[in-house]
Amino acid sequence: MDRVVLLLSVLSLGVSSQPITDSQHQFSTAVSRVQTLHLLAQSLFSNFESKLPTEDQRQLNKIFLQDFCNSDYIISPIDKHETQRSSVLKLLSISCQLVESWEFPSRFLPGGSALRISPRLSELKTGIQVLKTASQDGAEMFSDSLPLQLAPYGNFYQSLGGDELLRRNYELLACFKKDMHKVETYLTVAKCRLSPEANCTL
Amino acid sequence: MMKEAVKETILLLLLLFFTPHAQGTRYSPPGKPELTRCRSPEKETFTCWWKPGSDGGLPTTHALYYRKENSETVYECRNYHTAGENSCFFNKNDTSIWVNYNITVVATNALGSNFSDPVDIDVAYIVKPNTPEKVTVTVMEDRGWPFLRVSWEPPHKADTRSGWITLIYELRVKLEGEDDWEMHLAGQQKMFNVFSLRSGGTYHVQVRCRPDHGFWSEWSSTSYIKVPDYFNREKSVWILIAVFSAFIFLILTWLLHMNSHSLKHCILPPVPGPKIKGFDEQLLKKGKSEEVFSALVVSDFPPTSSSNYEDLLVEYLEVYVPQEQELMLEGSKDLLDSCFKSEGSTSDNDSGRVSCDSRTLLMDKCGEAKEEERQTDQEDSRSETEPQRRQKDWDEDALTYACEDMVSPDKSSGRVKTWPSVFSPLPQYSSSLPDQMSSFKMAKQHCHSDSLLPPGSTSFYLTQPGYSTKEALGPSYWEFCLSNKQTHSLLPQTQPCQQLQAHSDVNISSIGCKQAPVGLPSPAVRRTDYVEVQRVNEEDMVLLQPVVSDRGRGEGCPQMCQQEDYSKVKGVDSDNMLLLQREVMKEEVDRCPCEDQETNGATESCYTSPVSTITLKPAALIHTGTLIRDEMALAASGYVDNATMFTLATH
Numbered sequence: 001m002d003r004v005v006l007l008l009s010v011l012s013l014g015v016s017s018q019p020i021t022d023s024q025h026q027f028s029t030a031v032s033r034v035q036t037l038h039l040l041a042q043s044l045f046s047n048f049e050s051k052l053p054t055e056d057q058r059q060l061n062k063i064f065l066q067d068f069c070n071s072d073y074i075i076s077p078i079d080k081h082e083t084q085r086s087s088v089l090k091l092l093s094i095s096c097q098l099v100e101s102w103e104f105p106s107r108f109l110p111g112g113s114a115l116r117i118s119p120r121l122s123e124l125k126t127g128i129q130v131l132k133t134a135s136q137d138g139a140e141m142f143s144d145s146l147p148l149q150l151a152p153y154g155n156f157y158q159s160l161g162g163d164e165l166l167r168r169n170y171e172l173l174a175c176f177k178k179d180m181h182k183v184e185t186y187l188t189v190a191k192c193r194l195s196p197e198a199n200c201t202l
Numbered sequence: 203m204m205k206e207a208v209k210e211t212i213l214l215l216l217l218l219f220f221t222p223h224a225q226g227t228r229y230s231p232p233g234k235p236e237l238t239r240c241r242s243p244e245k246e247t248f249t250c251w252w253k254p255g256s257d258g259g260l261p262t263t264h265a266l267y268y269r270k271e272n273s274e275t276v277y278e279c280r281n282y283h284t285a286g287e288n289s290c291f292f293n294k295n296d297t298s299i300w301v302n303y304n305i306t307v308v309a310t311n312a313l314g315s316n317f318s319d320p321v322d323i324d325v326a327y328i329v330k331p332n333t334p335e336k337v338t339v340t341v342m343e344d345r346g347w348p349f350l351r352v353s354w355e356p357p358h359k360a361d362t363r364s365g366w367i368t369l370i371y372e373l374r375v376k377l378e379g380e381d382d383w384e385m386h387l388a389g390q391q392k393m394f395n396v397f398s399l400r401s402g403g404t405y406h407v408q409v410r411c412r413p414d415h416g417f418w419s420e421w422s423s424t425s426y427i428k429v430p431d432y433f434n435r436e437k438s439v440w441i442l443i444a445v446f447s448a449f450i451f452l453i454l455t456w457l458l459h460m461n462s463h464s465l466k467h468c469i470l471p472p473v474p475g476p477k478i479k480g481f482d483e484q485l486l487k488k489g490k491s492e493e494v495f496s497a498l499v500v501s502d503f504p505p506t507s508s509s510n511y512e513d514l515l516v517e518y519l520e521v522y523v524p525q526e527q528e529l530m531l532e533g534s535k536d537l538l539d540s541c542f543k544s545e546g547s548t549s550d551n552d553s554g555r556v557s558c559d560s561r562t563l564l565m566d567k568c569g570e571a572k573e574e575e576r577q578t579d580q581e582d583s584r585s586e587t588e589p590q591r592r593q594k595d596w597d598e599d600a601l602t603y604a605c606e607d608m609v610s611p612d613k614s615s616g617r618v619k620t621w622p623s624v625f626s627p628l629p630q631y632s633s634s635l636p637d638q639m640s641s642f643k644m645a646k647q648h649c650h651s652d653s654l655l656p657p658g659s660t661s662f663y664l665t666q667p668g669y670s671t672k673e674a675l676g677p678s679y680w681e682f683c684l685s686n687k688q689t690h691s692l693l694p695q696t697q698p699c700q701q702l703q704a705h706s707d708v709n710i711s712s713i714g715c716k717q718a719p720v721g722l723p724s725p726a727v728r729r730t731d732y733v734e735v736q737r738v739n740e741e742d743m744v745l746l747q748p749v750v751s752d753r754g755r756g757e758g759c760p761q762m763c764q765q766e767d768y769s770k771v772k773g774v775d776s777d778n779m780l781l782l783q784r785e786v787m788k789e790e791v792d793r794c795p796c797e798d799q800e801t802n803g804a805t806e807s808c809y810t811s812p813v814s815t816i817t818l819k820p821a822a823l824i825h826t827g828t829l830i831r832d833e834m835a836l837a838a839s840g841y842v843d844n845a846t847m848f849t850l851a852t853h
Contacts, residue, residue, distance in 0.1 A: 035414070042415060072272070078298040080246050080366050178300055181326055181415070185299075185366070192365030 023134045027191035030127045034095075034187055037124065038180035040115050045173040048110060052166075069175035071101050076182060083189055089135050091186040096128045098179050109176060110169050128187075230258035231314025235288075235307040237321045241330045244359040245299060245367050245413070248292050248325050249285040252307040252318060262311035266290040271302035299326050330417035331369060332357035334409045339427040342395075348429055350375070350396040354409045354422070369411045374421070378404040402431045 076094045077083040083091070099121050106117040233255020242248035254264055266279035279290035303325070307318040334354040342351050356362050356369055368390065374383040375396050388394045388409075399405070405428075408421040458465065 038415070076300075078301055079294070080299075080361065080364075081294065083366070084364060178324070178326070182300055188365040188368065192363070 023131060024191075024195060026127065026131050026134065027187065027194065030124065030131060031184070031187045031191055033120065033124050033127065034180065034184045037117070037120055038177070038184045040117065040120075041173070041177040041180045044109065044111050044115070045177045048169060048173050052170075069171070069178065070105070071098055071175065071179050074098060074101065076186070083186065088190045088193055089132065091190045092128055092132045092135060095183045095186045096125060096132065098183050099125045099128065102176060102179060105172065106176065109172055124183075131190075229260050229311075229313050230256075232256065232258045232260075232262035232309035232311045232316045234316045235264055235309045235318040237305060237307055237318055240303075240305065240321070240323050240328050241417070242297070242325050242328050243330065243332050243357070244361060245325065245329045246294050246359075246361070247297050248323075248328060249289055250279075250292075250305055250321075250323075251285070251289045254288060254309055255316060257309075258311050258313055260311035260313060262309050264288065265308045265310065266305060267308065268303050268305040270298065271304070297325055300324065327415065328417070329367070329413045331360050331367075331411055331413060331419045333419050333422040334371060334411050335422075337407065337409050337422050337425050339405075339407045339425045341427060341429055344397075347397070348399050348401065350399065350405060350407070350427060350429075351393065352396065352407055352409065352425075353393040355392065356411065357419070360411075368414045370414060371409060371411045372418075373407060373409040376406050378406060378426075383408075399429050401429055404428045 074094065074097050076098070077086055077091075086094075103118060103121050103125065106112050106121055109117060112118070235252045235254045237250055237252045240248055240250035250266065252264065252266070254262065264282075266282075267276050268279070269276050277296070279292070280296070281291040281293065282289065284291040301324070303323050304320050305323065306320045309316045309318075335357055336353075336355040338353050340351050341348055343349075352373055354371070360367050360369060362369055370390055371388040371392070371394075372385065373388055373394055373396075374385050376383045377400065384396075386394060386396065396405075396407075404426060407425045407427065408423075410419045410421050412418040
């Protein structure tokens, strides 16, 4: 009888420890994928910007900064303190929202279809959701109060021409790059928080 | 009034004084400042720097104002000192990531102010970390090869532990004195190994880092490391081996070159001469001469059948007629010619003539003699010279030769026993040469057949016990031998051989003497013995029998004579003497028959008797010891000197 109890306890320990290692692996995968997406976004943006005349670049930058991205409504920590204060689950859900918000508009990114941006985003979202469910074991459900249906850009569905098109593309690329950077940061922080070793970035 | 005028004058003067200054340095509002850059070292704070414009001659002040995105609130920089002159430091509380900042610098002086162009920044993209810290370089060894191990720490402000910022590192190495750096990307690790070092050199190492998307940091301060002198053991060992083997190869080549001559002899030895059948050189080398000679004994000798005649037809003795006696010889120039021919020919035969530096000197000398014999074999004419010469000698001296009895096997054995002496070194034999007549005889025998000759002819002459006692040996024999020797002396090479032979002759003679009581047939006495006709058989053959002399030597003769019943009668001369003629071959009358037999009978019969019976090959020298053998040898010559016959007959 005692032996049975001992065996069961060992088995339960083993079982319980497994999700941690699995989540570690999952996190690493998610982090690597988002890093890839971020790099792609960076390359797209720099390509686009390099083709513009310098004068247009400065003006576009000005205009862009005056506008805001579509995902600005998603409240996300904007500094390290806030990020570290947020729970892993919160970070994961925010990341999921961000990725989801770009699933549709990414098809309109100039050059995005060639790089398979949308499929990658879909895969990343799936992974993040798995991580969410894994970290939600025993924890309270984090309700996504924010509606996922985002209103597109003002002139998103309009067929623009000339400068308008140029401006829209510029904004899309800039916002996409920024969001990918956010997701990468959140996922990295969440992964490091879960990893046992101190230097998780190694 | 005056005071007011003075005050006004002073004011005017002051104004005049200041006016030129005011005109020289025009005061103006400050120039436009310019934000040069903004940097964040750890993505938590950031700093902006600007460059002020002209100050307009007046003290100007600068102020930085910024506005965050989606907000119209203008904030002013609260920290102008931390980062130095013309800088503004944003602390953590004022820093927001992924938020656009709109920053403006304003320069203000007494006359006015000037705004700089606004700059929009996103802190996430202006990160430039500090240089890595605690860069350490050590030299380590990997299987004998040195390498550098470089390790460092991230800048202490960068929070890589929580994953807030991810840094990648890069280092560069160069040798002291060179200009080109060797770059190495280390990734996120904080340690790196540098290989392919030059031993004994001093290296400079620097490290820098950057966030995954940001600016590279500055290079760290140079770390110096000196690589100790490294001795490549493996390469040096190979070099040593190569040098050593080359050295050995050179030495071997030199040795080969030096000894090329002897090597040629070793690898391609000169072709040795023909060997005596049954003669074992190895035994000779060992010094077991008796065994050597025993090996020479043919087991089936004397041959009982006639089938071995050809085998015995090995060699003929070559007889050299000396110059003086040749002159005296009648006729038979061809004999002389053949003599000379044989002599001369023997010199260039490479089968038996071995060079002086061959192994056994004795062998050479005896080989030469054999050579001569072989020469005789090769040409019948040569072989004939032998009996011819003998005949001449005998003619001259008018000696009859006792026919030698057939040599019994004992004789042969006795003769064999003498062999060793032939090949043993003979010191100073030459001096004793003239002293012993018997030796001559022996020499003669040897002259006839040096070595292995079918003991036939030689044995006849040799092992006659009576030799020692009989000094009446046909001088022709001796002369014959002498002539042999002399002729041999013509060829200096043969000289020692003769001497050797002579020596052996001595022994042989002694042995022969010893054997005398054994019952050997009567020795060949070179006396003119007579043979009396016994009868004439149906075949018109005269059967002769030797006349028994008082010496009692005729013991063997009857035997011999009886055997000699093959002769044919040539005719009868006026004196009622039978002239016998050899049937098969002409033989020298002088020869064997008389020698073998001590007969007092007609010498001719002696001569001829055995001849006709010679159905055997003339060259076959059978050791039966019959006259036949001798006659065969003689018969080979096929020469019958009628003159000698007559001469002898008239004895």
